[in-house]
Each structure stands twice: as structure tokens, then as C-alpha cells.
């Protein structure tokens with residue numbers, strides 16, 4: 340099947356260029372002005388932007404958290420992803436402490452294989468360090484896992500400084516990359532105990548017990564450990580200026596540090612937690628918390644300057660009924676927000692159209708950089724001959740209002756309810772197959788494939 344996309348502007352990390360795009364079966368074959376030839380179908384994309392399919396390198400589907408399981412599994416979450424222009428997700432395989440990495444990987448394949456609408460890969464969570472985990476690592480690479488995750492908070496998953504050090508040293512020798520959740524667990528626990536003793540049990544206590552400087556402290560400590568291990572790291576879901584300063588210091592020392600942020604930190608502010616209505620406030624509980632409004636402009640600026648490389652969602656959805664678990668005790672609210680369905684339109688609308696970042700920066704943050712960082716480039720992350728034909732056809736002249744009722748994720752609220760978009764996704768193509776049109780997911784059966792990934796090339 341040969342398809343011609345005619346009359347659009349093709350977006351890359353360096354901006355948009357008028358060009359036609361030829362696709363044969365699953366791959367892009369040609370890119371250029373006024374392409375001619377025999378095509379089975381011609382798609383008129385005049386006036387539209389063609390983005391390389393978005394990559395969301397931070398999702399949590401079918402994950403057990405706080406004695407419950409995320410509302411979205413791979414079936415519903417990846418369907419929502421595809422509807423939002425995300426053609427590849429990288430989820431976190433998460434063995435429990437004491438379980439092997441292989442067990443965790445097999446478990447995540449069971450959750451995802453045959454049930455995922457977009458292409459997918461896994462990062463592997465390291466929540467313990469011993470000889471048998473060390474010995475498993477080379478085989479993880481052989482199975483397409485080139486990136487890992489460690490937590491400096493959450494008792495079920497967190498690791499201490501020594502484990503961080505040994506694991507990073509080993510990953511350095513194997514050519515891996517590690518994302519780290521940075522928050523200071525000990526002081527946060529102390530602050531939580533203080534607020535509980537004072538009877539301050541509402542969601543308002545959530546941001547007050549996880550202040551930005553305790554994120555910055557953990558970033559600083561991690562980066563010194565990474566310096567000792569001589570290993571590049573990714574700071575996942577970075578939220579604030581003090582944490583960014585720590586990254587700046589490490590880069591000035593010559594360290595390789597990558598930074599991810601998320602739409603909730605760019606677009607929402609902590610006033611959401613101070614709503615008297617429990618249900619309204621609890622729905623925004625996530626860690627790290629959403630910060631005060633002034634941080635938003637600083638994060639946009641860091642994106643503009645290239646100091647932040649990727650925007651992922653940390654999609655970790657719970658229904659309002661699940662969020663009820665924390666009524667009367669904010670520490671029992673399952674933490675996480677939905678976001679996988681709305682990231683592309685939100686970043687275009689409030690980033691590009693609002694002139695906070697360029698089109699090229701958006702393309703880098705959502706497609707090109709995650710592809711390079713996580714070993715998917717050049718198969719994913721660009722519209723170029725030889726690459727997969729994962730294409731988002733974006734109509735900059737359209738507009739709609741984001742409503743939970745219109746979304747397909749398995750969750751009954753949307754953190755961006757009422758946000759107006761500038762433009763909208765007209766079509767999503769997954770490996771040359773029209774999968775979404777005008778907000779409707781056309782695929783009835785999941786078409787996603789597991790992506791064995793290579794090493795970081797960013």
C-alpha cells in the first residue's frame with residue numbers, strides 16, 4: 340500500500356517545512372516538494388502540520404499503588420494515548436522488592452502484549468541491589484530494555500544512596516541510562532507525621548509536606564552520586580527552579596544530565612489543593628506535587644533554552660471513587676493524574692500557539708528527544724525515509740474544549756477540564772495505518788508492537 344500525504348508542513352526538531360510525504364506499508368519512503376508517482380491513496384493535508392508520532396516515555400498502566408490498581412491498563416491507556424497522537428509509550432515494568440527483573444519483565448509483557456493500541460517499550464525499575472539483580476542486567480539489554488528507574492522516595496520502591504551508587508556504576512559499564520524520582524523521603528515522612536499529629540488531614544497537606552526544596556535536595560544528592568559513578572542520569576518529572584539549578588551546577592561540572600517535565604507542572608498550579616471540596620482537591624494529588632504558579636514560566640523558559648529535553652505525562656490515573664480512599668487522610672490518596680490523551684494538544688496550544696516554545700522545540704520534547712534518549716531513533720522520532728510512518732496530522736485552525744466526557748481514558752475526570760485548544764489532532768497514523776480520525780479511534784483491535792530498544796543517542 341503506497342500513500343501520499345500532500346500539501347502539509349512536516350515538523351522536525353528544527354522547525355516546519357512544506358513537503359509531501361510518501362509512505363509504503365509501514366515505512367516512510369520519500370520526503371520532498373511535489374512528490375509524484377503511483378499511490379494507492381492520496382491524503383490531502385493542506386494547511387496541516389505533520390508531526391512524528393509523539394512518544395510518551397513515562398506512563399504507569401496497570402500498576403498497583405496504595406492498595407489499588409491504576410484505572411487505566413494497557414488496553415484503555417494506550418487507546419487514549421493513540422487518540423492523543425502518542426504512537427509509542429514507554430511504561431515502567433515494576434517488580435516488587437525481592438522479585439527478579441526477569442519476573443517483572445515477563446509480568447509487564449503479560450499486561451501489555453496483544454492489549455496495546457500503540458507501540459510500546461518498558462523501562463525496568465530497580466528497587467533493590469544485590470548480586471542476582473546485577474547479574475540480570477546484561478540480559479535486560481538483550482531483551483530491549485536499555486533504560487531503568489530508581490526511586491528516592493516511596494517505601495515500597497525506594498533505594499538508598501549506596502544502591503543508587505552501585506546500580507549507576509553498573510549501568511555506566513553497560514551503557515544504560517537511568518531515570519530517578521527525586522524527593523527526600525526522610526524529611527517528607529517527618530513533615531507528614533507533624534501534620535497528622537496536628538490533625539491536618541486534608542489534601543492541602545499534600546503539597547505542604549513535599550516542598551520544592553526537598554525535591555531539589557534529592558536532585559542535588561542524586562547528581563553527586565551520579566558524579567561519583569560517572570553515569571548520565573535523567574531527572575524525571577522535574578517541577579521547579581531550585582531543582583533546575585542543581586542540574587545547571589552538575590552540567591557545569593561536566594556531567595550529562597537529562598531532564599523531563601510534565602504538562603501538569605507547566606499548566607496547573609498548587610491552588611488546586613486548597614479547594615475546600617475534598618473531591619476537587621484530591622484529584623490533583625501526585626508526586627511531586629503541582630507547584631506554585633511562578634514555576635510554570637521558569638519551566639517553559641528552560642524548555643525554550645533546551646535545558647529540559649522531554650515532556651512526558653507520568654500518566655497514572657485513578658477514578659474519583661479511588662481518590663475517595665484518602666478522605667480523612669491525605670496520605671491514602673492514590674497519587675497520579677491522567678494525561679496521556681491530552682499532552683500533544685495542550686503543549687501545542689499553551690506552548691507553541693502561546694509563543695512559549697517553538698514548533699521545533701515541541702517536536703524535540705515530544706518526539707525526537709525521547710526517541711534518542713531511549714534508543715528508538717531513527718526508527719521513531721522523525722519523519723524521514725526509513726523511519727516508521729507514525730504520523731500526527733495536526734490542524735492548527737481547529738479548536739475544541741477539553742472535556743472528560745469526550746476522552747476515552749478509563750477515568751471520570753480530566754485535570755484540564757475546560758481548557759481550550761489551539762488547533763487539534765485530525766488524524767493519527769501508526770506505522771502507515773490510519774488509526775484515529777477526528778477524535779475517533781478506528782482500530783477495534785490493538786495493533787501495538789513491543790519495541791526492543793537500543794542505547795541512548797542523545
Ligand code: DUC
Nearest residue numbers: 520625626655674675
Ligand atoms: N508519582 C505519582 O504521582 N504517581 C505515580 C508515580 C509517581 O512518581
Ligand code: ZN
Nearest residue numbers: 397399653655
Ligand atoms: Zn511516574
